Amino acid sequence: MKKFYALLLGLLLIVSCSKSDDGPGGPDPNADVTVQDFMWKAMNLWYFWQSDVANLADDRFSTDQEYTNFLAATSDPSDFFFDQLLFNEDRFSFLNSDYTELTQNLSGISRSNGLEFGLFLFQDSDDLFGYVRYIIPNSDASTKDISRGELFTGVDGQSLNIDNYRDLLFGDNATYTLNMADISDGVISANGKSVELTKQEGLSENPVFIANTLDVNGQKVGYLMYNGFTNEYDEDLNAAFGTFKTEGVTDLVLDLRYNGGGSVNTSRILASMIYGTFTDQLYIKQRWNEKLLDVFDPEDLKDYFAANTNAGTPINSLNLSRVFVLVTNSSASASELVINGLNPYIDVILIGETTRGKNEFSLTMVDDPSREGAPYIYSSSRESQINPDNSWAIQPLVGRNENSVGFSDYTDGFSPTIMLQEDLENLGTLGDPNEPLLARALQEIDGAGAKRDFTVGTPIELYTSSRMFQPIKDNMILDKPLNIKFK
Numbered sequence: 001m002k003k004f005y006a007l008l009l010g011l012l013l014i015v016s017c018s019k020s021d022d023g024p025g026g027p028d029p030n031a032d033v034t035v036q037d038f039m040w041k042a043m044n045l046w047y048f049w050q051s052d053v054a055n056l057a058d059d060r061f062s063t064d065q066e067y068t069n070f071l072a073a074t075s076d077p078s079d080f081f082f083d084q085l086l087f088n089e090d091r092f093s094f095l096n097s098d099y100t101e102l103t104q105n106l107s108g109i110s111r112s113n114g115l116e117f118g119l120f121l122f123q124d125s126d127d128l129f130g131y132v133r134y135i136i137p138n139s140d141a142s143t144k145d146i147s148r149g150e151l152f153t154g155v156d157g158q159s160l161n162i163d164n165y166r167d168l169l170f171g172d173n174a175t176y177t178l179n180m181a182d183i184s185d186g187v188i189s190a191n192g193k194s195v196e197l198t199k200q201e202g203l204s205e206n207p208v209f210i211a212n213t214l215d216v217n218g219q220k221v222g223y224l225m226y227n228g229f230t231n232e233y234d235e236d237l238n239a240a241f242g243t244f245k246t247e248g249v250t251d252l253v254l255d256l257r258y259n260g261g262g263s264v265n266t267s268r269i270l271a272s273m274i275y276g277t278f279t280d281q282l283y284i285k286q287r288w289n290e291k292l293l294d295v296f297d298p299e300d301l302k303d304y305f306a307a308n309t310n311a312g313t314p315i316n317s318l319n320l321s322r323v324f325v326l327v328t329n330s331s332a333s334a335s336e337l338v339i340n341g342l343n344p345y346i347d348v349i350l351i352g353e354t355t356r357g358k359n360e361f362s363l364t365m366v367d368d369p370s371r372e373g374a375p376y377i378y379s380s381s382r383e384s385q386i387n388p389d390n391s392w393a394i395q396p397l398v399g400r401n402e403n404s405v406g407f408s409d410y411t412d413g414f415s416p417t418i419m420l421q422e423d424l425e426n427l428g429t430l431g432d433p434n435e436p437l438l439a440r441a442l443q444e445i446d447g448a449g450a451k452r453d454f455t456v457g458t459p460i461e462l463y464t465s466s467r468m469f470q471p472i473k474d475n476m477i478l479d480k481p482l483n484i485k486f487k
Contacts, residue, residue: 024067033071035392036080038367039095040071042376046398048360049087050289056085077392092333092358092397099366099386099393103378104202110470112205113197114139115146116227116258118330118465119165120424122188128160128463129153129181129188130169133258134227134430136205146178146195149427153190154179162463170469174199183425186458206233207262210255210431211240213247216446222249222318223438225430226270229262229334234269234309241273241316249318253441254338255326255430257352257422260467261333264361264401269306269315271341276319277307282404283341286361289398303401322347324441327416329462332356339414340403350416351441357413360397367392418444421459 024040027033043056050056061067074080081095096102104110114136119128130152135141154160155168155176168176180193207228214221222244226237244252252274268283286301287293308314325339327350336355342348364378367387371377378393402408420440428435433442440454 024061025064027064027068027071031068031072032075033068034367034387034390035077036071036074038369038376038387038390038392039077039081039085039394040067041369042365042394043085043396045291045375046289046363046365046396047085047087048289048397048399049090050291052087053085081394090397092360093362093395095392095394098391099364099378100391102393102395103364103380110203110205111199111201112136112139112203112470113199114141114203115197116466117152118460119160119463120461121162121463126161126163127153128162128165130160130178131424131427131460133465134209136203139203140198140200144195144197145193146180146197148430151181151183151188151424152178152195153181153188166469169466183458186425205230206236207259208233208236208240211243212431213244213249214433214442216433216442219445220248220250221442221445222247222252223255223431224252225255227259229259229264229266229270231263231266231310234266235311235313237266237270238273238309238313238316241318244318245316251322251324251445252318252320253324253326253438253445255438256331256335256338257326257328257437258330258465258467259332259335260330260356261335261337261358264303264334264337265310267334267337267341268303269309271338272306272315273317274320274323274338275342275345276305276317277315278305279307281305281345284337284401284403285406287400287402287408320346322349324349324351324444326437326441327352327355327414328422329353329356329413330465330467333358333361336410336414337401340401340407340410343407344404349418349441349444350414351418351420351444352416352437353419353421354415355410355413357411359408359410360400362395362397365394365396366390420454421456423456424458424460426457 027037044050047056061070074084078095086093116133116136117130118133119130122129132146132148132150134148155178157179158164158168160168175196175198177194177196180191180195181188182191207226207230209227210223210225212223214223224240271283281304283303283305288296306315323346325348332355336358339348365376366378367390368382368385369375370385371379371382400408418440420437423436426436433439436454439452443452
């Protein structure tokens with residue numbers, strides 16, 4: 001997402017929006033509160049729930065010394081951010097001590113061995129078990145004897161549990177060995193197999209994971225497994241839809257089961273590829289905090305369906321009247337935004353589980369208060385202007401997106417039209433017509449012939465996943481030019 005931060009240059013935040021006259025001027029220069037000062041001022045301006053957090057009120061501090069004392073009272077920046085600045089209903093704002101690592105991850109670049117997996121608790125214990133969801137191509141894992149559906153119970157000979165899994169799987173160790181297992185009739189047992197994996201720096205993942213055209217009794221059905229809204233790959237996404245058009249696709253199965261989100265603008269582009277390039281029809285509308293809504297031009301809050309990608313390429317649209325979307329609890333933010341944005345226009349049939357319920361978007365903020373037009377908003381062209389004594393970045397929720405009929409209240413997630421959990425003993429091969437979730441969608445599309453039994457033997461009750469330990473997590477990132485005019 002290296003391009004989208006620069007798009008915020010049109011944001012004209014000056015004088016009254018940069019700091020309230022009643023707010024603090026600055027902390028005592030002798031106090032060690034540089035990071036906390038940056039966090040408070042950025043959150044006071046941008047945070048969606050600014051008016052709901054007493055500590056972020058413009059008149060919270062009567063003197064600069066009172067402000068300094070408040071900042072200094074919590075020495076750990078993480079504790080300060082989470083304990084002092086967040087609204088109690090905020091589940092998704094986060095931070096990183098290294099803004100370079102964060103911005104690279106938002107571009108699909110990470111330190112990873114390429115294994116994407118889920119973790120689950122089993123039989124009322126604190127023991128955790130892992131299962132392989134998929135392998136990222138050209139990664140270390142792609143060269144090893146490991147594949148989707150395999151299970152593991154330990155790392156380096158230690159059994160996984162809720163107390164040690166973070167250190168064993170997501171710690172600083174570059175290399176670890178998985179202790180593999182089998183499952184049969186609901187019983188998990190070690191099988192003696194081990195797989196050594198090594199994390200690579202700078203691994204890039206193309207989110208267009210599978211794009212196939214399937215023949216279903218003479219009907220052409222497109223299947224797209226899309227694993228992240230990373231706008232560096234919008235041209236690949238458009239090319240996949242170009243192939244679908246050429247091959248005569250009349251229905252689409254969009255697989256977002258592991259897609260935690262990303263770029264808002266890419267969600268608009270994908271929705272346009274599905275529904276149409278109707279640039280006069282509203283896709284979504286932003287809602288910001290009260291301070292910012294007072295100065296926005298209402299028209300600048302609206303996003304319409306797109307006719308071109310950011311690179312200017314005409315969008316390949318299927319112009320569908322319905323779409324089948326495969327979802328799980330890992331489907332979040334920009335994935336849910338596509339569902340919500342399309343709902344007023346076409347029939348969106350969800351197959352799987354209830355989605356995460358992530359309906360707010362965020363911005364990356366760094367210690368760059370002097371950025372003209374967009375204080376604290378990260379821009380790759382201004383890295384030399386970021387305070388060299390403060391490498392922290394915050395990724396707070398700054399707004400919500402409503403669809404064309406004003407709906408945005410899906411914090412409980414979108415319930416599936418057809419409920420079908422993934423089966424630990426029958427995960428199937430992604431993209432194969434016999435894989436259960438895809439097979440259920442194809443059955444719905446075909447509507448004829450014998451009906452398959454989709455009974456789930458061992459449903460997966462997810463505890464967490466590898467995605468949740470990457471900085472992009474389930475984030476929805478605003479990446480559009482803004483134009484605020486003061487009234």
